[in-house]
Structures are given as C-alpha cells and as structure tokens.
Amino acid sequence: MQIPVVRNILEANVVIAKELNKIFLQRKILALNLMSSPGAGKTTLLERTLADLKNEFKMAVIEGDVQTNNDARRVAATGAQALQINTDGGCHLDSSMVLEAVNKMNLEGVDILFIENVGNLVCPAEFSVGEDYKVTILSVAEGDDKPEKYPLIFAESRVMLLNKVDLLPYVDFNLERASNFARSLNKEIEIFPVSAKTGEGLDSWYDWLRQEVAKKKNL
Amino acid sequence: MQIPVVRNILEANVVIAKELNKIFLQRKILALNLMSSPGAGKTTLLERTLADLKNEFKMAVIEGDVQTNNDARRVAATGAQALQINTDGGCHLDSSMVLEAVNKMNLEGVDILFIENVGNLVCPAEFSVGEDYKVTILSVAEGDDKPEKYPLIFAESRVMLLNKVDLLPYVDFNLERASNFARSLNKEIEIFPVSAKTGEGLDSWYDWLRQEVAKKKNL
Numbered sequence: 001m002q003i004p005v006v007r008n009i010l011e012a013n014v015v016i017a018k019e020l021n022k023i024f025l026q027r028k029i030l031a032l033n034l035m036s037s038p039g040a041g042k043t044t045l046l047e048r049t050l051a052d053l054k055n056e057f058k059m060a061v062i063e064g065d066v067q068t069n070n071d072a073r074r075v076a077a078t079g080a081q082a083l084q085i086n087t088d089g090g091c092h093l094d095s096s097m098v099l100e101a102v103n104k105m106n107l108e109g110v111d112i113l114f115i116e117n118v119g120n121l122v123c124p125a126e127f128s129v130g131e132d133y134k135v136t137i138l139s140v141a142e143g144d145d146k147p148e149k150y151p152l153i154f155a156e157s158r159v160m161l162l163n164k165v166d167l168l169p170y171v172d173f174n175l176e177r178a179s180n181f182a183r184s185l186n187k188e189i190e191i192f193p194v195s196a197k198t199g200e201g202l203d204s205w206y207d208w209l210r211q212e213v214a215k216k217k218n219l
Numbered sequence: 220m221q222i223p224v225v226r227n228i229l230e231a232n233v234v235i236a237k238e239l240n241k242i243f244l245q246r247k248i249l250a251l252n253l254m255s256s257p258g259a260g261k262t263t264l265l266e267r268t269l270a271d272l273k274n275e276f277k278m279a280v281i282e283g284d285v286q287t288n289n290d291a292r293r294v295a296a297t298g299a300q301a302l303q304i305n306t307d308g309g310c311h312l313d314s315s316m317v318l319e320a321v322n323k324m325n326l327e328g329v330d331i332l333f334i335e336n337v338g339n340l341v342c343p344a345e346f347s348v349g350e351d352y353k354v355t356i357l358s359v360a361e362g363d364d365k366p367e368k369y370p371l372i373f374a375e376s377r378v379m380l381l382n383k384v385d386l387l388p389y390v391d392f393n394l395e396r397a398s399n400f401a402r403s404l405n406k407e408i409e410i411f412p413v414s415a416k417t418g419e420g421l422d423s424w425y426d427w428l429r430q431e432v433a434k435k436k437n438l
Contacts, residue, residue, distance in 0.1 A: 122337065
C-alpha cells in the first residue's frame with residue numbers, strides 16, 4: 001500500500017524539479033543542493049563562501065530547516081539574499097517548497113543559488129530540487145565509514161566536501177578510506193578536504209565554483 | 220492528500236509499538252531507543268557500554284542502518300547478541316521492523332535491549348519502537364544549536380548524551396547553551412557529558428542504566 005503513494009510523491013517532485021531546472025537554465029544560474037548530517041558545517045561553509053566570493057559573484061541562498069530561521073539570518077549577515085523554508089518536521093526540502101521560495105526571490109543577475117537542505121544524510125538525496133549538482137558535506141568528526149553506510153547521497157553528489165580537517169589530529173578519520181568508498185559509488189565525484197573554520201582547502205572549492213559558473217554562462 | 224496517509228502509517232506504528240512495550244514489560248527488559256545524527260558516536264558508545272557492563276547485565280542490541288551490517292558486527296564483537304535491520308533507504312526504524320527482529324532474538328534473561336536507530340535527527344523521533352525511553356546522542360562537534368534546530372527529538376528523549384567531550388578544546392560548543400535549550404524543551408531530560416572514546420563521564424550514564432534496570436525489575 002505504501003509503494004504507490006511514495007511513487008506519486010516522487011513523480012510529482014520530479015515534474016516540479018524539471019520546471020525549476022528550466023528556470024535556472026534560462027537565467028544561467030548555477031544551482032547547488034547542499035546536503036549533510038546536522039552539524040557537518042553547511043552554514044559555516046556557506047557564510048565563508050559568500051564572504052570570500054562576494055566581489056566575484058552575485059549569490060543567493062535558500063535555507064531549509066525543520067525549525068528556526070537562524071541559518072537564514074546567519075547567511076543574510078554576509079549581505080547575500082537569503083530566504084528561509086521551515087519544513088515543520090519534514091526531513092528534506094522538495095521541489096514545490098523550492099519553487100515557492102524561488103518565486104518570492106529576486107533572481108535578477110544571480111550567478112549562484114545555494115539551496116541548503118535539511119540536515120540529514122538520508123531523505124534529501126531522494127528529492128531533486130531542480131539543482132545542477134548535489135554537493136554533500138561530510139565532517140571528519142562523523143567518521144570515514146559514512147559513504148559506505150549512507151551510499152545514496154554520495155552516489156548522487158558531484159562534490160564531497162570533507163569538512164573540519166582542522167580536527168583530523170583529534171579524530172579517527174582516514175581520508176583515503178572515505179574518498180575511495182565515495183569514488184567506488186560515483187566515479188565523477190570531486191573531493192575537496194576543507195576547513196570552513198580555518199579556510200584550509202577552500203581555494204579548490206572556489207575554483208570548482210568558478211569553473212561551473214563559467215560553464216553555465218556558456219550553455 | 221498526504222495527511223491521511225501519514226496518519227495511517229503513524230497509527231499502525233503505535234499499535235505495534237504498544238505490543239512491543241508489553242513484551243518488554245512482561246520480560247522486564249529495559250528497552251532504549253538510541254538516536255542521533257550520523258557519526259555522533261552511537262555505536263562506539265554501545266561498544267563501550269556493552270564491554271564495561273557485561274559482568275553486570277545481559278544485554279542485546281538491534282542495529283538499524285540504511286545499508287551494511289558493519290554496526291551489528293562491531294557490537295557482536297563485544298559478545299552481546301546483535302541483530303541487524305537494513306531499512307534499504309528508509310530514514311528510521313519502525314515498530315514492525317523491531318517486532319520482526321525481536322521475534323528472531325533470544326530475549327531470555329536479557330536486562331537491557333538497545334535499539335540503535337538509523338543516524339538521523341528528524342524521522343526516528345516520530346516513530347516509537349516500543350521503547351521505555353528514547354536516548355539521544357549529540358556530538359559536541361555538531362554544534363550547540365542542535366536542540367533548537369531539531370527540537371522534537373530532544374523533547375521526546377529522556378536522556379541526552381553529549382558525546383566527544385574530548386573534542387571540546389577544538390570546537391565551538393557551549394555545554395550550557397545546549398543543555399539549557401534541551402531543558403526548555405523537556406524538563407525531565409537527563410544530560411550526561413561523555414566521551415565514548417576516552418571513557419570520561421560514562422559512570423553517570425552507567426549509574427542511570429543501573430537505576431532504570433532496577434526500576435523495571437520492580438514493576
């Protein structure tokens with residue numbers, strides 16, 4: 001009895017996600033769906049990225065959270081346009097929520113739209129929100145077994161940011177083990193070890209963003 | 220259209236959860252539903268607890284994971300009876316999965332049954348699995364804002380274990396802020412700062428387990 005219901009929800013999501021993808025294509029906006037466990041550092045990474053690249057790109061953010069508008073306030077403090085979605089208990093964003101948010105925003109001249117999903121390694125991976133790419137952040141404090149234990153989200157992502165590398169001396173995390181498993185799920189995945197706190201490794205992430213913005217403009 | 224479906228699933232879950240709760244009462248087993256984000260340290264905490272208390276209690280474990288039986292193998296290495304449930308993409312355990320597992324286990328003489336849920340701060344909180352108490356583990360590497368951002372799971376839990384306190388010197392985490400917010404959601408919550416890695420603080424957690432096992436035996 002459950003299967004047809006789930007299929008209908010997923011199908012309805014795909015239809016609206018395709019609409020969103022067309023909007024992003026027409027406007028030549030690079031749209032990224034940021035996903036991770038709670039506390040892996042999505043918002044801190046965004047704050048830093050928005051601040052460091054603000055003279056290069058016009059960026060906007062959709063924040064997805066179960067409750068509170070704390071994250072939208074944090075990223076808005078960098079000067080970027082930010083809109084909060086509260087899912088009221090829901091464990092992921094879906095395309096209809098994002099379409100509603102997009103319709104409320106001013107996307108004129110925006111180069112990059114970051115869509116920060118609800119903190120969750122399971123549900124968000126199943127729901128496209130019209131993004132160009134999914135980007136998953138794994139904190140080294142979470143353990144190097146996570147790609148193996150939560151394979152779908154890593155299989156679906158173009159980028160894996162291994163965040164909080166400043167904690168590597170204090171935790172048991174084998175970068176190679178995590179990277180090899182992610183690559184076994186997904187040959188195309190780009191892996192950037194970073195610390196959103198200290199700034200270590202962020203240049204490679206920024207170069208990837210520059211490259212993808214340029215690609216999108218030339219489509 | 221979605222609301223009645225969700226209600227039916229939740230209601231069916233409650234009916235089976237009550238059955239499970241009766242089984243645990245008849246057998247005087249303390250049943251604990253362990254929940255956290257991925258990588259907060261549920262399995263490491265369990266390994267340590269099972270090893271440290273193995274001469275005091277007979278303990279068994281149900282492991283819930285999206286994929287792999289790594290965690291069941293880890294806890295079985297301590298000598299405890301362990302059974303793995305794979306949810307194949309599902310973001311939480313439900314009572315029918317746990318009933319099926321319980322029917323396969325030998326619960327004769329078991330004092331404590333640990334039910335380790337899927338790593339997720341959202342979905343598991345909505346589905347009782349017949350437990351006496353929910354126990355939520357928050358790693359200090361995740362940030363002290365998590366009780367505010369994911370309130371349901373902390374409101375529903377009798378215990379919050381603040382794990383990885385060995386990382387406190389290297390992360391921004393205010394124990395008081397996290398504790399105060401959890402208490403504002405839930406006056407009865409017991410809070411134990413611990414490190415499953417170094418053993419710091421575990422005595423208070425063990426004392427709580429001893430007290431609750433004794434209570435359950437006297438019911």
